[in-house]
Amino acid sequence: MLELNSVSKTYPGRNRLPVRALNQVSLVVGTGEFLTIVGPSGSGKSTMLFTAGAMLEPSEGTVKLGGVDIYSISKRKRASLRRRQIGFIFQTFNLIPYLTCAENVALPAVLDGTSYRDSRTRACEMLNRLGLGNRIGHRPNELSVGERQRVALCRSLVNEPDFLLADEPTGNLDDGLALEVIQMFLELNDEGLTIIAVTHDLRFAEMSPRILMLNEGEVRNDTGKSGLEIVR
Amino acid sequence: MVRLFFKCVRARWFEFLAAVLVIAVVVSTVIVQHSLAISAENEIHDLAHRLGDNILVLSEKVELSDFYMLRFGDDSMPESYPRLALSSSIGQQIKGMVSRLYGNWEVQGVPLIVVGQSGITRAFPTDKSSAAASVWGDRAAKELSLNQGDIITIGNVNLEVSFIAEGLTDDMDLGIFTELEVAQRIFGRPETINAIHVSGCWCSIDIPALARQVEDVLPGTRAIAAEAILASQVQSQKSVQRYSKVLELVAILLVGGIIAALISSQVRRQVREIGLFLAVGAQPFIITGYFIVLAALVGLIGGLTGFLLGSPITEHLASQLVGRPLAVSNGILLPLVASATAASIAASFFPAHRAATVDPTTALREI
Numbered sequence: 168m169l170e171l172n173s174v175s176k177t178y179p180g181r182n183r184l185p186v187r188a189l190n191q192v193s194l195v196v197g198t199g200e201f202l203t204i205v206g207p208s209g210s211g212k213s214t215m216l217f218t219a220g221a222m223l224e225p226s227e228g229t230v231k232l233g234g235v236d237i238y239s240i241s242k243r244k245r246a247s248l249r250r251r252q253i254g255f256i257f258q259t260f261n262l263i264p265y266l267t268c269a270e271n272v273a274l275p276a277v278l279d280g281t282s283y284r285d286s287r288t289r290a291c292e293m294l295n296r297l298g299l300g301n302r303i304g305h306r307p308n309e310l311s312v313g314e315r316q317r318v319a320l321c322r323s324l325v326n327e328p329d330f331l332l333a334d335e336p337t338g339n340l341d342d343g344l345a346l347e348v349i350q351m352f353l354e355l356n357d358e359g360l361t362i363i364a365v366t367h368d369l370r371f372a373e374m375s376p377r378i379l380m381l382n383e384g385e386v387r388n389d390t391g392k393s394g395l396e397i398v399r
Numbered sequence: 400m401v402r403l404f405f406k407c408v409r410a411r412w413f414e415f416l417a418a419v420l421v422i423a424v425v426v427s428t429v430i431v432q433h434s435l436a437i438s439a440e441n442e443i444h445d446l447a448h449r450l451g452d453n454i455l456v457l458s459e460k461v462e463l464s465d466f467y468m469l470r471f472g473d474d475s476m477p478e479s480y481p482r483l484a485l486s487s488s489i490g491q492q493i494k495g496m497v498s499r500l501y502g503n504w505e506v507q508g509v510p511l512i513v514v515g516q517s518g519i520t521r522a523f524p525t526d527k528s529s530a531a532a533s534v535w536g537d538r539a540a541k542e543l544s545l546n547q548g549d550i551i552t553i554g555n556v557n558l559e560v561s562f563i564a565e566g567l568t569d570d571m572d573l574g575i576f577t578e579l580e581v582a583q584r585i586f587g588r589p590e591t592i593n594a595i596h597v598s599g600c601w602c603s604i605d606i607p608a609l610a611r612q613v614e615d616v617l618p619g620t621r622a623i624a625a626e627a628i629l630a631s632q633v634q635s636q637k638s639v640q641r642y643s644k645v646l647e648l649v650a651i652l653l654v655g656g657i658i659a660a661l662i663s664s665q666v667r668r669q670v671r672e673i674g675l676f677l678a679v680g681a682q683p684f685i686i687t688g689y690f691i692v693l694a695a696l697v698g699l700i701g702g703l704t705g706f707l708l709g710s711p712i713t714e715h716l717a718s719q720l721v722g723r724p725l726a727v728s729n730g731i732l733l734p735l736v737a738s739a740t741a742a743s744i745a746a747s748f749f750p751a752h753r754a755a756t757v758d759p760t761t762a763l764r765e766i
Contacts, residue, residue: 217760222678243682250680261675261763265410270403275679283402322679 169196169219169330169361174228175384176214188214189225190384196363198329201356203372204365206381212365213334215381219363220332221249232330250279254323258335260315262307262322268294269303272321279326286325293321297351313344320351324360331355333364337371349374404689407672408696411665415693418661419701422654426705426739427712429650434713434725436643439636442467454610456480456595459621466594469512469570471501475591478579480617484597487616492609498592500582504553504575509542512574513553515582515592523561530559531581537565538572554585597622647738654701654739655746658694662750666690666757673754674762683755690751691744698743702736 171194180186188211196202196219204212217223218230221237229236232252237245249255262271272290277283291303297317307315316336323331336352337345349371356362364371372378380388408415457466458474465472481496500515523532530550540563545551549560558577567574583589597613610622666673673686710727718725 223758223760246677246680246682248680249678255678257678257763259763261671261678263672263675265406266403270406274403274676277400277403278676278679278681278685283400326680 168198168231168233169363170194170229170231171215171219172229172231174215174218174225174230176211176218176223177226188384189218191228192381192384192386193228194379194386194389196361198361199356199359200377201352201362201375202364202377202379203375204363204379204381205367205369205372206387210381211384212381214384216332216334216363216365220253220255220330221245222255250275251326252329254326254328254331256316256319256323256331256333256336258338260307260319260339262315262318264307267304267306268299268310268318268321271307271318272325275322275326289325290321293325294318297321312339313347316340316344316348317351320348324355329361331360331362333362335366335368336364337366337368345370400685404692407669407689408693414661414665415697418657418697419704421657422698422701422739422743423704423708425650425653425657426702426735427709429647429735430706430709430727430731431713431717432643432646433731434709434727435717436636436639437728438725439639443633443636454597454606454613455623456597456613456617456620457623458593459619461593461621463623466501469501469503471503471512471593473588475500475588475593476595476617476620478583478590478592480592480620481595484595484613484616489609489612489616493597495598497596497598498579499594499596500579500586500588500592501594502582502586504585506543506551506553509539510573511539511553512571513582513585514571514574514576515579515585516576517579519561519576519578519581525559525561530557531577532561533558533581534562534564534576535560536567536572536574537563539575542573554587556581556585651738651742654698655742658698658743658746659750661697662690662694662747663753665693666750666754669754670757670762673757674759677757678759678763686755686757687751690754691747694743694747694751695740698740699736701743702739705739706732706735 171192174189174192175187176189177185177187190211192211192215204215206212214223218225221230221232224238230238232248235248237248240248262268263274266274269287269290272293273283273286276286276289281289291300294300294303297320299314299317299321302310302314302318307318310318316339320336323333331352333352337348340348345368352362352364352371353374362375364375366372378388378390379386456476457463458476460474461472478498481498484490484496485493497516500513502513502515504511504513519534520532523534525532535545540546540560543551545560545563547560547563550557551560552558553575558575558581564576566572577585579592583591606624610624613622614620676686677683706727713725713727
């Protein structure tokens with residue numbers, strides 16, 4: 168379970184005027200939930216996702232993962248937690264250009280101490296599962312945008328995390344590919360993976376059982392599917 | 400992990416290679432300098448060995464370094480000077496005197512050293528009235544394809560190769576030893592000499608004082624006691640050693656600067672990858688370790704390459720430059736490579752640490 172308790176995040180803005188990206192946000196995401204976070208640009212969606220993902224320390228409040236305050240533990244433990252319990256998908260994929268697909272996917276496993284051979288085997292299984300078996304030895308620049316997104320998804324899942332956090336996972340995809348990704352997310356959620364996704368894509372939001380709307384750093388609405396009308 | 404490390408390195412091999420080569424040039428410069436300093440030290444030992452307790456008397460105009468580099472000019476002294484010294488008050492302290500006329504002569508592109516001194520004809524009597532006796536260093540004879548008994552004309556004087564001497568030291572293997580009078584004819588400098596070697600048993604004598612007395616008796620001369628030469632040479636050697644130390648320090652700073660610039664630039668250019676590594680759970684020490692190991696490898700390979708480059712440069716180019724053979728001591732390899740590696744590690748520490756503290760969200764520009 169992921170809990171955000173009165174989380175605020177303030178950035179030093181231009182002319183030293185602080186910008187409050189999150190303001191007293193509280194949220195509980197249970198195991199196996201699929202939550203999408205929607206809201207206009209600058210509403211604090213990505214900040215919230217990175218804060219929940221143990222990457223961005225909040226200015227105030229606590230973030231607990233499985234009951235552990237993730238910003239009160241050491242950096243070393245937090246890195247370990249990011250590696251093992253959280254999978255992250257970035258909007259721009261962030262694949263390493265000189266590594267092959269298999270190596271990109273294997274990276275978190277290698278960092279977790281798994282041998283290169285075992286990590287690669289696991290990565291190949293993951294790529295095969297997402298239909299990229301014929302792309303194992305290719306580099307990211309040899310892949311289509313949709314394929315890159317799937318490689319990024321494989322990388323986020325290679326250590327079998329409890330949580331999948333995705334920042335605009337369909338943001339760079341055309342309609343067909345976006346639908347494909349949404350479908351994959353639903354399948355993963357059906358398998359028990361907890362998913363939190365930030366999106367502008369209302370089709371994506373419509374598919375998820377729970378939607379959280381943020382505006383100006385505050386939760387405006389946190390509903391089930393019935394709340395979609397409010398979002399619109 | 401190691402495989403991924405080398406993949407990262409391979410992706411930017413050109414920059415690392417450039418850094419390795421620059422470090423290699425710095426290290427090879429230190430090697431050449433070190434070899435020159437060692438060679439100068441050996442020269443002093445040779446000189447001490449050669450001169451023993453002797454006093455060398457030269458014209459005061461002679462440049463001592465030229466004389467010891469076997470470059471002889473026109474400055475000379477009257478041939479009568481040894482007799483003058485023996486008949487003076489210092490005569491009783493002198494056991495032996497050898498007058499010589501040294502000069503350079505080139506035959507068919509071979510730079511020869513002609514040494515005129517008395518006693519050659521007595522030691523090697525010649526039956527050819529038209530040729531004077533001469534003893535040749537083996538290299539000189541070989542370069543001119545001369546055998547014992549051959550006759551060669553040098554400066555309108557016919558010389559018979561009376562004997563070919565092997566194993567002469569101090570470049571005297573390019574020497575021709577002939578009678579003093581014959582050398583004077585070759586150089587067209589009758590009744591002159593340019594060096595007097597004075598010897599004696601001077602255990603209880605103040606040699607520098609005696610040298611000053613020789614200078615008083617023989618006007619226009621400089622009497623150099625081995626002790627004085629050595630003192631001045633040791634002083635020069637100490638200066639060279641100080642200079643070497645400064646150069647080594649500058650080299651270490653330079654290697655550190657190169658590595659600091661390389662690693663800082665790598666951190667800047669790989670900031671997105673570093674952010675990603677941290678985002679997917681890399682421990683900060685892995686990021687720090689990656690850059691430190693990278694720096695250590697560049698320093699190590701640069702040091703080794705510098706040693707490999709420095710050896711031939713020293714043996715060929717520097718040897719030709721100073722006019723005597725130089726060799727690189729293998730003993731310098733370990734300290735030099737260790738210093739280059741240590742300087743690289745130290746210089747990479749700050750940028751590597753900075754890399755490990757990169758904020759992944761900023762690096763990935765996701766917010």
